[in-house]
Amino acid sequence: MNISLLYHAFGLREQRCHSISYESNRIILNIQTREEKLRCSNCNSKHVIRSGYTERCFRCVPIGSKPVLLKTKVQRLYCKECKSHRQEHLHFVTGKRSYSNKFARFVVELSRIGTLKDVSSFLHISWDTVKDIEKRYLKRHYSNPDISKVKCIGIDEFAVAKGHIYKTIVVDLDTGLVIYIGQGKGADSLDKFWEKVSKKGVKIESVATDLSAAFISSVLSNAPNATLVFDHFHVVKLMNDAIDQIRRDVYRQEKDLNKRKVLKGTRWLLLRNGKDIFDANFRTRLDNALKLNEPLAQAYYLKESLKEIWMQVNKQEAETVMDDWIKQAKESKVPRLVKFAATLTAHKFGILAWYDHHISTGKVEGINNKIKTMKRQAYGYRDQEFFDLKILALHDKNYAFAG
Ligand SMILES: [Zn+2]
Structure with missing residues (x-):
């Protein structure tokens, strides 16, 4: 076989193919290192003498759908320069592997x-x-992403399996790359990340997280100079959870079957953005449910006005809107709303910090969705290290491939 074909098709630079055989659907290329290419694998000298061989087979790229094997005599060589006996070095395989x-x-x-x-x-x-x-x-x-230029990060957790196994991921919000994967969702899941940050002297300027106490304490103690921003969608989601709970409470407590009927199936109407409900029928259903129950109505209108916090022209005005919102929620006397108001008060600094750094964990969520798809494709990935590596490579579906 032509030497340049051997090189271009099979990556063989120093061999020639002296015959081809066919064995049960496989193509076997009988190859041999060319005389002039034999060298001592110790000192690279050309002054070598053959002293025996072992026969070996390696899998190589197929021809069409047929598997191809490279069969070769691996020479044992005696070197006249360094006086050593060594096996020739085959450039097309690595280590003891059985494939090229x-x-x-x-x-x-x-x-x-x-x-x-x-x-x-x-x-x-x-x-x-x-x-x-x-x-x-x-x-x-x-396995070792470069974090030297990282400034803004997003932190979020995701469930690996239904058995409450979690992983924490850190994403570079400027590039969208996953730069770290930690095990669990506690504060210690980020320890190795902070170690790397301090070792490399990276200056993290801002961090977006949800309201997880573990992440908050971890960020505050490891990146005290960074601006901590609580992700706005997570705050909205907590409010949605609260309204959903209130709807359940109300439904459970309602004894009147007709009124129960009105409440039934309103969940998605309550959670939807009010401005987006155009259908008159749906509007009426929502209005009827709200008329029926005071706490539910209060929760609904507070939910609708919560997003105003992120729609102000500056931080000061946002603070006024937020304080007002908290006051109304407290005055509603609805326990779940009072509780939510307390949560907002406790996290006020990080919610308003959005006006200093317009960041969110949105990119992290996008990655979480990709991970979910990947899990479905690959039966859950039982090898955790492999799974983590796949996540680190997620962004690079089209990595350029040379050779
Ligand atoms: Zn030698």
């Missing part, structure tokens, strides 16, 4: 468009081999 480097790269390329199972059945190799190849690649390229 080119094959490994091909597996990685395929892994981008198919699942591990797809790739393993397409190439007729084991699932574990595909995973090992991909894992090794991911480790080399993504």
Whole structure:
């Protein structure tokens, strides 16, 4: 076979192919290192004498759908310069692996468009081999993200499995890259991240988180100079949870069956943005439910006005709006609203800090959604290290591939 074809198709620079054989659907290229390329693997000298060999086979990229094997005699060489006996170095494989480097790269390329199972059945190799190849690649390229230029970060947790196993991720809000994955969702899940930040002397300017006490204390003690911003959607979500609870309470307490009927199925109407409900029928249903019950109506109007906090021209005005909102919620005397008002008061500094840094954890949520899709595709990823690496590489679906 032509030497340049050997190089371009199979990545072989120093070999020649002296024959091709076919064995049960596989193509076998019988190759040999060219005489002039034999060198001592210790001192790189050309002055070597052959002293035996072992025969080996390596998987290589397929031709069409047919697997290709490279069969070669691996020479044992005696070096006249350094007087050592060594096996020749094969440039196209790494370590003791049974497949060529080119094959490994091909597996990685395929892994981008198919699942591990797809790739393993397409190439007729084991699932574990595909995973090992991909894992090794991911480790080399993504295990240690560069955080030296990071300024704004978003922190959020996500559930790995239904059994309440969580991971915490940190995202660079400027680039959208995942820069850290911690185990659990407690304050200690971020310890290694802060270690890295201090080791690299990174100056974090702002941090977006939800209202998790663990994250807050972790940020305050490890990045005391950073502006902590509480994510605005998380605050709105807490309010939505409160209104949903109130609706349940009201429904449970209502004995009148007709009134219960009015309340039934209003959940999504209550949670929706009031301005977006155009359908007259839906409007009437919502109005009827609100007329029926005072606490529910109060909660609903407070929910609708909560977003005003983030719609002011400056921080001062926002503070006035927020104080007013808290006052109204307290005066409602609805226990869940009073409780929510207390939560807002406790987190006021970080909610208003949005006016200093317009950041949110929105990008982190986007990544969480991608992780969910990935989990569905790959049966949950039992290998946690592999799973973490996949997350770190998430942004790079189209990583440029050389060779
Ligand atoms: Zn030598």
